[in-house]
Amino acid sequence: MSEPSAVARLVDSSTSHLLPRLGDTVRTLIGDVLDTWGLTGRELRALSSAHGRTLSQRELGSLTGLDRTTMVAVVDKLERLGYARRERDPTDRRKYLITLTGDGTRVADEAIARLAKAQAEFLSPLNAAEQHQLNTLLLRLYEAHDPTCERP
Amino acid sequence: MSEPSAVARLVDSSTSHLLPRLGDTVRTLIGDVLDTWGLTGRELRALSSAHGRTLSQRELGSLTGLDRTTMVAVVDKLERLGYARRERDPTDRRKYLITLTGDGTRVADEAIARLAKAQAEFLSPLNAAEQHQLNTLLLRLYEAHDPTCERP
DNA sequence: TATTGTTATACTCTATAACTATA
DNA sequence: TATAGTTATAGAGTATAACAATA
Numbered sequence: 334m335s336e337p338s339a340v341a342r343l344v345d346s347s348t349s350h351l352l353p354r355l356g357d358t359v360r361t362l363i364g365d366v367l368d369t370w371g372l373t374g375r376e377l378r379a380l381s382s383a384h385g386r387t388l389s390q391r392e393l394g395s396l397t398g399l400d401r402t403t404m405v406a407v408v409d410k411l412e413r414l415g416y417a418r419r420e421r422d423p424t425d426r427r428k429y430l431i432t433l434t435g436d437g438t439r440v441a442d443e444a445i446a447r448l449a450k451a452q453a454e455f456l457s458p459l460n461a462a463e464q465h466q467l468n469t470l471l472l473r474l475y476e477a478h479d480p481t482c483e484r485p
Numbered sequence: 486m487s488e489p490s491a492v493a494r495l496v497d498s499s500t501s502h503l504l505p506r507l508g509d510t511v512r513t514l515i516g517d518v519l520d521t522w523g524l525t526g527r528e529l530r531a532l533s534s535a536h537g538r539t540l541s542q543r544e545l546g547s548l549t550g551l552d553r554t555t556m557v558a559v560v561d562k563l564e565r566l567g568y569a570r571r572e573r574d575p576t577d578r579r580k581y582l583i584t585l586t587g588d589g590t591r592v593a594d595e596a597i598a599r600l601a602k603a604q605a606e607f608l609s610p611l612n613a614a615e616q617h618q619l620n621t622l623l624l625r626l627y628e629a630h631d632p633t634c635e636r637p
Numbered sequence: 638t639a640t641t642g643t644t645a646t647a648c649t650c651t652a653t654a655a656c657t658a659t660a
Numbered sequence: 661t662a663t664a665g666t667t668a669t670a671g672a673g674t675a676t677a678a679c680a681a682t683a
Binding site: 338339340341343344345346347348349350351352353354355356357358359360362363374377378381382384385386396398441442445448449451452455456458459463464466467468470471472473474475477478 | 490491492493495496497498499500501502503504505506507508509510511512514515526529530533534536537538548550593594597600601603604607608610611615616618619620622623624625626627629630
Binding site: 353357360361389390391401402404405425426427428429 | 640641642643644650651
């Protein structure tokens with residue numbers, strides 16, 4: 334096959350191309366790790382957001398970065414796996430209060446530890462300083478573009 | 486709402502969490518820009534890979550980072566929009582040769598220019614040196630994890 | 638009237654399995 | 661037998677619109 338064209342090289346090496354593609358790569362890696370517990374990435378995020386406290390389904394969504402329609406399936410799944418429970422809020426019967434089960438808490442801890450290892454492996458082409466630098470830059474971009482859910 | 490839990494903060498600020506989420510944010514931004522030409526991100530990638538040369542559908546897929554089953558719909562769409570043409574390779578009638586139309590070439594150039602502006606805006610929270618640093622680090626990770634398609 | 642949760646629907650992205658036609 | 665392209669299906673991610681029940 335011939336050399337990539339100048340245009341293709343430009344597009345392929347751009348940050349706006351790399352970010353979604355690397356994001357997909359990471360998502361797949363995370364998915365493979367989480368298969369052990371029957372979880373997907375966003376379900377683990379919800380699990381960790383709910384870790385150690387009680388929130389409404391809506392609040393959990395905001396924290397997790399998911400809107401309320403998406404949260405329904407996420408909480409359904411966590412409930413079905415026995416990792417979380419829904420209870421009606423007695424002070425506002427529109428709301429559900431979500432709490433993790435003992436199992437859910439344990440799984441969150443285990444999964445996060447395993448993910449840390451997978452992440453270390455993924456980032457291993459960079460040295461410690463570079464990994465830190467990358468994280469800092471990504472965090473700044475993330476906060477600048479704050480994908481806060483359920484704003485208006 | 487209470488403070489995020491320690492566990493949630495750990496997960497939320499991790500590179501492996503930020504990468505997929507920022508990737509989605511960028512993908513949405515790109516999608517909004519490309520709506521002007523009826524294109525999605527991967528279609529523009531294919532368009533830019535095909536820019537200025539003729540490749541088989543399969544080769545185009547490898548270059549674009551998409552497998553052959555995914556390429557079908559991509560090329561269908563580009564053809565339907567009048568941006569590309571399929572012709573049978575006379576030397577191997579299994580293959581299609583994909584070439585851009587004049588329209589396709591023009592649209593690729595315009596869209597890439599518009600995307601560059603959108604990217605500049607997205608990256609504007611970082612200074613030039615930081616933007617360059619980020620791109621370098623992402624590129625190194627991307628190449629290390631080379632998601633080469635259609636290997637075996 | 639506004640908010641919580643729900644369902645139905647749609648649209649990104651991607652891949653696997655099984656098929657046809659050609660080499 | 662192997663490869664190029666195709667189709668059907670699946671499953672990751674996300675959102676909008678419309679509706680119920682509750683405030």
